[in-house]
Amino acid sequence: MTLPAFGCCSFLLVKKTVFTHKKLCTERKSVFFSKPPLRQRYCYRKPSFSSALFLVASSEDGTLSSKESVGRRTILNSPLTDPRSFFRKLFYLVALFWSGKEKRKAWIWTFVTTSLALATTLYAVLLSFIQRFFWSALSVKDYQRFQRFMGIYLVAVLVGPPVLVLFDWTKARMSLAWRQFLTNSILEKYLSDKKFYKLTFYGDVDNPDQRVAEDIRSFTDRAVNLMCVVFVAFFDLVVFSVILFRIYPPLYWTLLAYSIFGTAVTLYFGRNLSLLNSKQLSKEADFRFALVRVRENAETIAFYRGEGRELNTLSKLFEATVMNMVKLLRYQRNLGFFTTGYRYLINLLPSMVAAPIYFQGKIELGTISQTYFSFNHVLNDLSLIVNEFFSLSAFSAVVNRIENFLSVIEEKTWDNVSSASDSKVSQSFSKISVGILPSPELRVEHLTIRVPNTTRILVRHLSFQVMRGNNYLICGESGVGKSSLLRTLAGLWNDGEGKISIPSPESTFLVPQKPYIVLGSILENILYPKMDNFDTFSSQDISRLLEEVNLSHLIERLGGINISMDLSNILSLGEQQRLAFARLLASKPKFVFLDESTSALDEDNERIMYSLLKKHNITFVSVGNRSSLLSYHEVLLRLFEDGTWKVENISKTSQVGSLHQ
Numbered sequence: 114m115t116l117p118a119f120g121c122c123s124f125l126l127v128k129k130t131v132f133t134h135k136k137l138c139t140e141r142k143s144v145f146f147s148k149p150p151l152r153q154r155y156c157y158r159k160p161s162f163s164s165a166l167f168l169v170a171s172s173e174d175g176t177l178s179s180k181e182s183v184g185r186r187t188i189l190n191s192p193l194t195d196p197r198s199f200f201r202k203l204f205y206l207v208a209l210f211w212s213g214k215e216k217r218k219a220w221i222w223t224f225v226t227t228s229l230a231l232a233t234t235l236y237a238v239l240l241s242f243i244q245r246f247f248w249s250a251l252s253v254k255d256y257q258r259f260q261r262f263m264g265i266y267l268v269a270v271l272v273g274p275p276v277l278v279l280f281d282w283t284k285a286r287m288s289l290a291w292r293q294f295l296t297n298s299i300l301e302k303y304l305s306d307k308k309f310y311k312l313t314f315y316g317d318v319d320n321p322d323q324r325v326a327e328d329i330r331s332f333t334d335r336a337v338n339l340m341c342v343v344f345v346a347f348f349d350l351v352v353f354s355v356i357l358f359r360i361y362p363p364l365y366w367t368l369l370a371y372s373i374f375g376t377a378v379t380l381y382f383g384r385n386l387s388l389l390n391s392k393q394l395s396k397e398a399d400f401r402f403a404l405v406r407v408r409e410n411a412e413t414i415a416f417y418r419g420e421g422r423e424l425n426t427l428s429k430l431f432e433a434t435v436m437n438m439v440k441l442l443r444y445q446r447n448l449g450f451f452t453t454g455y456r457y458l459i460n461l462l463p464s465m466v467a468a469p470i471y472f473q474g475k476i477e478l479g480t481i482s483q484t485y486f487s488f489n490h491v492l493n494d495l496s497l498i499v500n501e502f503f504s505l506s507a508f509s510a511v512v513n514r515i516e517n518f519l520s521v522i523e524e525k526t527w528d529n530v531s532s533a534s535d536s537k538v539s540q541s542f543s544k545i546s547v548g549i550l551p552s553p554e555l556r557v558e559h560l561t562i563r564v565p566n567t568t569r570i571l572v573r574h575l576s577f578q579v580m581r582g583n584n585y586l587i588c589g590e591s592g593v594g595k596s597s598l599l600r601t602l603a604g605l606w607n608d609g610e611g612k613i614s615i616p617s618p619e620s621t622f623l624v625p626q627k628p629y630i631v632l633g634s635i636l637e638n639i640l641y642p643k644m645d646n647f648d649t650f651s652s653q654d655i656s657r658l659l660e661e662v663n664l665s666h667l668i669e670r671l672g673g674i675n676i677s678m679d680l681s682n683i684l685s686l687g688e689q690q691r692l693a694f695a696r697l698l699a700s701k702p703k704f705v706f707l708d709e710s711t712s713a714l715d716e717d718n719e720r721i722m723y724s725l726l727k728k729h730n731i732t733f734v735s736v737g738n739r740s741s742l743l744s745y746h747e748v749l750l751r752l753f754e755d756g757t758w759k760v761e762n763i764s765k766t767s768q769v770g771s772l773h774q
């Protein structure tokens with residue numbers, strides 16, 4: 114008696130292993146995988162039944178994202194992105210890895226993973242037969258046959274689980290390899306040609322950070338999982354359908370009808386669930402974004418004593434998250450009434466259909482057991498949409514987001530991109546052409562600057578020439594376009610027309626008003642952005658630089674020049690500006706643009722900084738409205754609100770107060 118009992122236990126154990134594995138695979142696919150944008154534009158179209166799987170994003174009232182227009186191509190992220198477009202995008206993302214420079218790796222992982230997927234199906238088939246013969250032996254009290262199948266059970270128990278575990282592991286490794294490839298390729302493109310900056314004007318692409326850090330991970334995980342699910346389901350379906358059909362054809366037809374009914378009902382009710390899921394992602398992202406803003410602006414909020422207001426905002430955002438979650442849970446509960454009943458009936462259905470022929474003695478007890486096993490498998494495969502519904506709709510959203518991001522950063526040139534997205538914006542501009550001068554000089558001819566992606570003109574037909582040592586000061590009312598002129602001269606903006614001739618990028622440098630302080634040591638900050646000239650600067654050189662910019666006290670205060678810390682939170686704005694001058698001197702430029710770079714300095718320190726530029730023979734163009742700046746420049750360029758301008762020689766004898774007219 115103990116042997117049969119042990120046999121039963123081992124069988125149940127093996128069966129449970131297979132089902133637990135399948136269940137885990139399904140459960141692991143979380144719905145909440147990406148952070149949609151805070152600023153997202155929406156339009157509403159009633160979702161159709163057939164395209165419910167391809168919903169991408171939703172808004173307050175269950176509406177969905179409208180368009181993302183980029184450069185020469187306009188991508189319609191319609192709420193019901195059509196399946197053809199979805200598969201086109203998916204194929205494009207897949208092809209990148211499988212036909213790119215790491216295709217060998219991609220194909221090896223595919224081979225290993227699909228082989229193991231096949232092995233898991235074969236394992237399940239093996240189990241179904243073991244189960245059949247085991248129960249038949251039990252029912253006819255054939256002890257020898259029972260013992261034989263007990264032995265086979267034990268082997269199956271030893272061989273099966275490692276295969277299942279290996280299958281999981283290869284899936285995870287394949288996904289990681291793909292993610293590594295995709296992230297590196299996207300980062301390379303994102304950080305090339307200043308696209309990370311231009312994206313802020315041209316591409317209507319929200320949260321690129323999230324797309325790189327989270328969407329890619331979620332995409333590769335889901336893609337690999339879905340690939341395996343579809344692959345395994347296909348083999349499962351073929352093999353178990355044959356088994357089931359050979360046992361009793363009516364059973365197969367019943368199963369087919371039952372699964373079609375289940376899929377249809379789930380799709381119908383699932384439409385709304387999919388909308389709510391997308392909306393939930395959006396609410397969670399808004400909440401998280403607000404929390405990050407509190408952290409980033411902690412000091413300012415504390416100064417304003419804005420805790421109450423922040424708490425209010427955060428509570429409202431969280432409340433919206435909870436409210437949507439409540440709706441989502443209600444829908445899930447209602448759908449659950451159906452799906453749970455649907456699944457429970459599976460336990461009864463095969464027996465109900467096959468029982469008459471069993472009682473007629475046409476099949477053995479083991480065959481009923483195999484019927485049940487095969488029925489479950491085929492039903493699972495046919496119910497792929499029911500089981501993977503949330504996964505698929507969420508997956509389509511990431512595919513959209515990554516493909517859209519890639520299409521934007523893969524644009525060869527971003528010139529005139531705005532003209533494609535809005536014909537009113539294009540007007541009749543050719544474009545700003547940029548030439549390189551061999552000497553540290555600057556020539557601007559008939560330059561007209563337009564704010565990117567708008568029709569607003571800041572400066573019209575501007576012409577001037579900065580010769581070596583003939584330093585310019587640009588002044589004008591706030592918002593007139595001073596910084597924008599520097600951005601254009603530095604090549605960051607190129608909307609408009611005219612011609613700019615500047616020294617090569619290697620010999621120019623731009624110092625912004627708020628310096629960028631990297632997380633790291635003083636040394637790393639001074640040598641930024643270069644990574645390879647750490648050896649060319651001795652610690653004496655760095656000390657001398659710090660002394661020149663009046664920051665030598667930092668060495669002692671911060672414990673040396675190599676100690677990493679968050680200097681942006683430690684140094685005052687004036688110290689940061691002086692550190693930016695040390696960085697400037699370290700890069701030894703010949704020509705410099707200064708955008709209110711001394712605004713936080715006292716007059717003495719300002720004088721020291723400008724004398725350093727003169728001492729190092731650097732020609733510079735500054736932006737600023739402080740009268741003290743006049744002493745360090747030779748020519749004044751005034752910009753006016755209506756786009757006009759005026760160039761004046763600065764008379765060194767009557768400078769004070771002459772900046773403001």
Ligand SMILES: Nc1ncnc2c1ncn2[C@@H]1O[C@H](COP(=O)(O)OP(=O)(O)OP(=O)(O)O)[C@@H](O)[C@H]1O
Nearest residue numbers: 314564565571589590591592593594595596597598
């Ligand atoms: N990315 C942008 N998108 C839309 N408008 C912009 C953008 N950047 C600047 N502007 C607008 O262009 C105008 C000129 O901006 P700019 O920063 O050049 O002014 P400014 O003269 O340097 O002002 P301030 O002295 O206050 O720094 C401003 O009205 C500003 O709002």
